[in-house]
Amino acid sequence: xxxxxxxxxxxxxxxxxxxxxxxxxxxxxxxxxxxxxxxxxxxxxxxxxxxxxxxxxxxxxxxxxxxxxxxxxxxxxxxxxxxxxxxxxxxxxxxxxxxxxxxxxxxxxxxxxxxxxxxxxxxxxxxxxxxxxxxxxxxxxxxxxxxxxxxxxxxxxxxxxxxxxxxxxxxxxxxxxxxxxxxxxxxxxxxxxxxxxxxxxxxxxxxxxxxxxxxxxxxxxxxxxxxxxxxxxxxxxxxxxxxxxxxxxxxxxxxxxxxxxxxxxxxxxxxxxxxxxxxxxxxxxxxxxxxxxxxx
Amino acid sequence: xxxxxxxxxxxxxxxxxxxxxxxxxxxxxxxxxxxxxxxxxxxxxxxxxxxxxxxxxxxxxxxxxxxxxxxxxxxxxxxxxxxxxxxxxxxxxxxxxxxxxxxxxxxxxxxxxxxxxxxxxxxxxxxxxxxxxxxxxxxxxxxxxxxxxxxxxxxxxxxxxxxxxxxxxxxxxxxxxxxxxxxxxxxxxxxxxxxxxxxxxxxxxxxxxxxxxxxxxxxxxxxxxxxxxxxxxxxxxxxxxxxxxxxxxxxxxxxxxxxxxxxxxxxxxxxxxxxxxxxxxxxxxxxxxxxxxxxxxxxxxxxxxxxxxxxxxxxxxxxxxxxxxxxxxxxxxxxxxxxxxxxxxxxxxxxxxxxxxxxxxxxxxxxxxxxxxxxxxxxxxxxxxxxxxxxxxxxxxxxxxxxx
Numbered sequence: 247x248x249x250x251x252x253x254x255x256x257x258x259x260x261x262x263x264x265x266x267x268x269x270x271x272x273x274x275x276x277x278x279x280x281x282x283x284x285x286x287x288x289x290x291x292x293x294x295x296x297x298x299x300x301x302x303x304x305x306x307x308x309x310x311x312x313x314x315x316x317x318x319x320x321x322x323x324x325x326x327x328x329x330x331x332x333x334x335x336x337x338x339x340x341x342x343x344x345x346x347x348x349x350x351x352x353x354x355x356x357x358x359x360x361x362x363x364x365x366x367x368x369x370x371x372x373x374x375x376x377x378x379x380x381x382x383x384x385x386x387x388x389x390x391x392x393x394x395x396x397x398x399x400x401x402x403x404x405x406x407x408x409x410x411x412x413x414x415x416x417x418x419x420x421x422x423x424x425x426x427x428x429x430x431x432x433x434x435x436x437x438x439x440x441x442x443x444x445x446x447x448x449x450x451x452x453x454x455x456x457x458x459x460x461x462x463x464x465x466x467x468x469x470x471x472x473x474x475x476x477x478x479x480x481x482x483x484x485x486x487x488x489x490x491x492x493x494x495x496x497x498x499x500x501x502x503x504x505x506x507x508x509x510x511x512x513x514x515x516x517x518x519x520x521x522x523x524x525x526x527x528x529x530x531x532x533x534x535x536x537x538x539x540x541x542x
Numbered sequence: 543x544x545x546x547x548x549x550x551x552x553x554x555x556x557x558x559x560x561x562x563x564x565x566x567x568x569x570x571x572x573x574x575x576x577x578x579x580x581x582x583x584x585x586x587x588x589x590x591x592x593x594x595x596x597x598x599x600x601x602x603x604x605x606x607x608x609x610x611x612x613x614x615x616x617x618x619x620x621x622x623x624x625x626x627x628x629x630x631x632x633x634x635x636x637x638x639x640x641x642x643x644x645x646x647x648x649x650x651x652x653x654x655x656x657x658x659x660x661x662x663x664x665x666x667x668x669x670x671x672x673x674x675x676x677x678x679x680x681x682x683x684x685x686x687x688x689x690x691x692x693x694x695x696x697x698x699x700x701x702x703x704x705x706x707x708x709x710x711x712x713x714x715x716x717x718x719x720x721x722x723x724x725x726x727x728x729x730x731x732x733x734x735x736x737x738x739x740x741x742x743x744x745x746x747x748x749x750x751x752x753x754x755x756x757x758x759x760x761x762x763x764x765x766x767x768x769x770x771x772x773x774x775x776x777x778x779x780x781x782x783x784x785x786x787x788x789x790x791x792x793x794x795x796x797x798x799x800x801x802x803x804x805x806x807x808x809x810x811x812x813x814x815x816x817x818x819x820x821x822x823x824x825x826x827x828x829x830x831x832x833x834x835x836x837x838x839x840x841x842x843x844x845x846x847x848x849x850x851x852x853x854x855x856x857x858x859x860x861x862x863x864x865x866x867x868x869x870x871x872x873x874x875x876x877x878x879x880x881x882x883x884x885x886x887x888x889x890x891x892x893x894x895x896x897x898x899x900x901x902x903x904x905x906x907x908x909x910x911x912x913x914x915x916x917x918x919x920x921x922x923x924x925x926x927x928x929x930x931x932x933x934x935x936x937x938x939x940x941x942x943x944x945x946x
Contacts, residue, residue, distance in 0.1 A: 318829075320829075321727070339840050340840055362827035362828070365826065366841030390570065413567045415568055415572070420571070438731070440728065
């Protein structure tokens with residue numbers, strides 16, 4: 247596509263001081279995969295969601311994905327749809343997401359959302375405010391690298407991670423484009439579909455990670471479908487990080503009250519943290535240590 | 543844009559600052575394949591012949607134009623001509639696009655189509671093409687729309703399609719589109735998403751326009767034959783905007799022809815309860831492309847409102863957004879009351895029951911005719927017939943026997 251391609255050829259600058267990459271790589275040095283947890287801000291209310299994010303960290307989550315609720319979440323399954331609809335009904339705004347990032351001080355926090363919200367906020371202003379809040383960066387599931395020139399420039403100005411996605415259908419050329427466009431880590435969608443827990447994380451995820459590893463030294467974290475320790479261990483055997491979302495949302499949804507929900511989130515984080523430590527480290531490719539040039 | 547550049551045939555992905563692709567990575571390969579597939583198909587005489595044959599012997603093209611002098615007396619005495627897409631098989635312009643995409647689906651080796659529908663016109667057309675060409679069809683429809691367009695739900699089911707009620711969000715067209723996208727990203731390997739409007743990620747806006755531009759190509763020739771000149775104004779209703787772009791496209795490089803898109807004004811643009819994306823919206827991103835969107839200060843989509851299910855959509859195709867920005871087309875709102883007045887007027891004066899969607903274009907024609915006076919010629923795209931709207935009309939005009 248014409249248009250936004252400018253800037254893709256240049257090397258992505260080294261990750262910034264607050265990058266999620268350092269934490270993912272530290273996990274690798276410990277012989278395990280990193281654990282990344284997602285929760286949407288504002289569900290069931292802003293305070294509880296922020297407390298739940300901190301509980302995830304207390305339970306062993308290494309990196310937090312802070313979701314900004316959007317009215318038309320066409321990449322989310324029913325569970326996250328209902329949670330984000332409830333958050334919006336309570337008046338949750340993007341500013342609440344920035345507050346959550348601030349409250350997670352000390353843990354890398356990435357905002358994850360649909361692009362139209364950032365577009366509306368103003369890309370440059372959002373990057374500035376996210377950096378000021380101490381955020382690590384943005385995960386952009388519906389912003390293709392071809393459309394991302396303005397975001398890439400803003401991210402570079404503030405040393406923010408810019409995490410693009412790859413999918414089982416991605417060609418080698420597209421994986422290469424996503425890798426060259428990303429900083430922090432690369433998000434590999436394990437299956438074709440929307441968010442939600444699954445019985446089996448397809449062997450496609452393993453193949454995809456292997457294809458990505460042929461191309462880039464960027465850490466690869468796998469999301470979609472992982473909901474328990476067994477699945478986390480399975481994915482940790484071949485990925486640098488394991489991303490869990492819907493299962494955390496379900497822990498909040500199923501709880502009788504906010505305090506019980508926060509406790510359930512922490513318990514789940516603890517189980518998953520065991521899971522990512524269970525797999526034999528020898529199966530995983532350890533991240534390459536310091537390399538000259540942009541790609542650490 | 544320079545003076546000499548033509549406006550027709552724009553292939554995307556961008557229309558000025560609008561359009562593009564804002565989708566999950568998982569769909570990119572399918573979108574690229576689709577783009578290559580439809581270009582290849584359009585360049586293949588066998589494909590074009592097959593599509594033309596279906597237009598001729600299945601859907602009944604070319605659709606006629608009808609002069610409506612009695613109606614025109616209420617429109618300042620200007621000549622008013624209707625492009626009769628309501629006479630197509632399945633009762634609207636939607637069949638034009640659907641036949642093209644269904645043939646393309648077969649050509650790409652896929653065997654399942656999914657579609658979103660608002661009024662049910664696109665859903666019925668998609669179910670029809672699926673039945674004709676032996677494809678499995680799953681149609682997503684908002685629960686609210688299933689209630690107000692119950693007849694079309696029955697038609698789709700008779701045709702063998704599965705109709706899936708969508709209960710999220712506003713339970714109308716935009717939510718049906720969300721749900722169809724979720725299905726597509728899961729089943730893209732063997733499923734084609736047969737989008738019904740000039741909306742969505744590239745290449746849909748350009749491709750759907752390709753399949754709909756036959757409306758304007760025919761109408762331009764027909765009106766020249768009948769009147770010896772081009773019309774002063776072309777009116778069409780706009781939800782996503784496929785019938786409007788279909789009739790506008792052939793006139794884009796005729797600078798003397800004014801193009802007017804009539805958006806659904808609902809209770810009035812000033813009330814906030816409407817579906818007028820250009821008149822009452824701002825640039826944003828919806829369903830994979832950058833365009834005008836009804837949204838709040840944070841970028842959350844605002845619910846649209848219209849008496850017409852087919853126009854009840856908070857966005858508009860990106861090429862329309864661009865035509866608005868460049869000034870080549872005008873977009874104006876027609877509220878529910880004006881649309882229903884025009885609806886009734888065409889029924890009484892000409893014996894033609896239009897779709898409530900198309901009645902918005904008729905209301906626009908009344909305004910334009912009054913502005914132009916007796917020397918003016920107004921071409922209206924009568925995009926669909928109103929049989930599906932009897933329940934809404936009966937309630938609106940109080941035509942039922944005493945309320946049970």
